[in-house]
Amino acid sequence: MKIAYLGPEASFTHHAVKKAFPKDDLVPFATIPDCLEALTAMQVDRAVVPLENALEGSVPITVDYLFHDVDVYITAELVSPIEQHLMVHPVNESRWEEVTKIMSHSHALAQCHKYLYYRFRGRILEPSTSTAAAAHYVNEHPEENVAAIGNSLAAKTYGLKIVEENIHDFHFNHTRFVVLSCTAATDHLELTGASHKSTLMVTLPSDDRAGALHQVLSAFSWRQLSLSKIESRPLKTGLGNYFFIIDVEQSMDGVLMRGAIDELEALGCTVKVLGSYQKHSVPTL
Template sequence: MKIGYLGPKNSFTFQAANKLFEENKLVPFASIPLTIEQLENKFIDFAVVPIENSLEGSVRATIDYLFEQSGVTVKEEIILPIQQQLIGINSIKQPQKILSHPQALAQTKQYLKTYYPEVPLEAVNSTTFAAQYIAEHPEENLLAIASEKAAEEYNLNIIASNIQDNATNQTRFWVLSLDKSSQITMNLQEKKISLFVTLPANVPGALHQVLSAFAWRKIDLSKIESRPLKTNLGEYVFYY
């Protein structure tokens, strides 16, 4: 059995996938569409991709790609706390630069402003890459923001831990499969379903009528989103 995930190794998606599957079955891919494509090509049995972050909202690459597919089902949901660590070879008071992925830099903005107001920040492709780069360039006097896993992998020290500005920073991941009957060990706490709805005409009250079907049955709607149909401005598919 092979499980594809949004890489690189030790990414947060890797950590989510590793909660359900053994490490030796995990195969990294460079992007969300690529990961799901490999599932459709039956090169992998499951695909693990992020679907929502508590600060950033829905992961559009995942939603938009799934809207165009018909055969893929969501098997499980994994919720992972996202904890960012300031890491380095040694604790440096005045690093030349601090490297990380743009999202990790955004999630630790307050911390960096307070403790490293003068230090330039450099955006790189992944937090794992940031950790690897500073480990391989000890002469450059750099720090990185990355996960504990990445610090371990490259033998780096954690200089300050859990520096994300919001203590409840979490990401939801989906485990996708083509096989509707296959079972995974974990159970969802609550039964959930995700729907894409397109309306025949853009008339006042049309969305209200759709929501009536849920309200009458006291079905809780956790979120709703208009995603562009990619035709004209103002034409949407509704994603619940």
């Protein structure tokens, strides 16, 4: 299979996809939309993109694309530990504390907010399309005293020196990556920690009646279906109009899950099953 992922090589997504698909053809793309567009154009068989970080929450562009722009399904989830390091070009190693600019993905910069505030207050913080893209830039511009935030694989791949390790603000830093396909399926991967999960996208009834969200949650509550996440995102049709993305710790095979969806539709909700899949743990770098 051909697997699209948010690149370039040595990004956190690249590490996760290598562990999940060690024998497949991995194809890097510069942005999350590029990955998803390649999938829907049938240029690749799967796409792997970040969905949520434990410190910074959901990746909005992924969630919004899944709802508004593409008709694809989650076939597996990869949960990977994230360790952020500060790295510079070897020629600038002796003066790394004088860097004028620090580059990384916007989520990585936010994950290291306190460190950057106290150590590099006033320096330019420049978002890049991925942590690996930032490392690649530093590698190609030794004349600039600029640093990147990324993983140890990026430092090794692009020949950079790690000058400060584990600079993220909180210890438990993990990211959820989702494996996407144009057809509803479940990918059975040879990784540890597999457990079942389903993700739904729900739009409330158009009559905007009081208690509608309470009714949605009750459909899961009385069936004792555990929700690990519920999040609202704008429908982009006006203020106060939202859809909800809901994670349920249960596969779609159970009669209770089918009953919950039938109840939601009877209430007038629009429901799309984004995927029924297994959740896997990815080993650290």
